[in-house]
Amino acid sequence: MMIQSWSAALWPIAVHPVLRDEAAIREEYAYLEPWWIFDDAATSAAAGLKIEFTPAAVVLGTDGFIAGGPVFGEGDIRALVGELTDAMAPN
Amino acid sequence: MVRRCSPSLAFLRDALYLLVIIRLNNREAGSCHCFGSFSQGQVTSRTVVRNGLLLAGAVVTLVAAFRGHATIGTLLDASTGTWAWLLATVWALALSVTMGLARPVSEDYVRQPIPEGSVILPDGSAHTLTALAAPQARLLVFCRRAVHPVAMCR
Numbered sequence: 001m002m003i004q005s006w007s008a009a010l011w012p013i014a015v016h017p018v019l020r021d022e023a024a025i026r027e028e029y030a031y032l033e034p035w036w037i038f039d040d041a042a043t044s045a046a047a048g049l050k051i052e053f054t055p056a057a058v059v060l061g062t063d064g065f066i067a068g069g070p071v072f073g074e075g076d077i078r079a080l081v082g083e084l085t086d087a088m089a090p091n
Numbered sequence: 092m093v094r095r096c097s098p099s100l101a102f103l104r105d106a107l108y109l110l111v112i113i114r115l116n117n118r119e120a121g122s123c124h125c126f127g128s129f130s131q132g133q134v135t136s137r138t139v140v141r142n143g144l145l146l147a148g149a150v151v152t153l154v155a156a157f158r159g160h161a162t163i164g165t166l167l168d169a170s171t172g173t174w175a176w177l178l179a180t181v182w183a184l185a186l187s188v189t190m191g192l193a194r195p196v197s198e199d200y201v202r203q204p205i206p207e208g209s210v211i212l213p214d215g216s217a218h219t220l221t222a223l224a225a226p227q228a229r230l231l232v233f234c235r236r237a238v239h240p241v242a243m244c245r
Binding site: 002003006010012013014015016017018019021029032033036037038039040042043044045046047048049051054055056057058059060061062064065066067068077081084 | 202203204205206207208209210211212213217220221223224225226227228229230231232233234244
């Protein structure tokens with residue numbers, strides 16, 4: 001499972017799938033429960049980050065700045081994760 | 092004898108390492124391999140600084156050994172206050188390393204402030220994106236915004 005393997009590879013960066021908070025989606029993605037968070041319908045994170053279609057990914061830094069992305073599409077997300085994995089690798 | 096010999100050897104090794112690293116850093120690009128397969132990055136000024144710090148540690152240990160203080164014995168005899176300072180230092184170093192890992196993934200990447208917007212955690216609490224990322228860097232993968240499911244989140 002991609003999210004699970006990314007979580008292990010990218011530590012200490014936490015990996016979260018972001019979903020819409022709907023009962024049907026919770027059921028559909030139940031296997032992501034240990035990691036999932038939900039977009040706030042009222043003050044949407046996706047809207048703030050200009051995520052207009054999925055899949056998309058963004059890296060939030062601890063210093064209040066975006067540290068990577070947003071990127072869209074499976075290929076670009078995999079490339080971003082690859083860059084992060086390289087950056088996390090010990091020198 | 093052993094108490095003095097070990098730190099002396101460590102000091103000599105680190106001093107020699109430092110000379111080699113300085114020479115490599117000045118003359119040519121090269122890989123350090125200082126910690127075997129865990130250290131395959133290029134030798135840079137940061138490598139020199141790191142080895143300088145290692146050498147300083149060896150000097151401190153060496154001086155303590157010649158004064159008759161073994162490192163482990165000194166630590167075991169240390170007061171609660173000393174241990175508290177040591178733990179605080181380790182915590183600060185760990186925090187620095189963690190924050191350093193949140194650097195941009197590319198040198199050309201122009202970083203933007205995290206915009207407004209919030210997410211809801213499984214316990215129902217809402218958090219702004221900035222608050223979410225404050226204690227730990229986060230990779231958010233938006234899996235489902237459209238009607239159709241996203242294959243890569245399966």
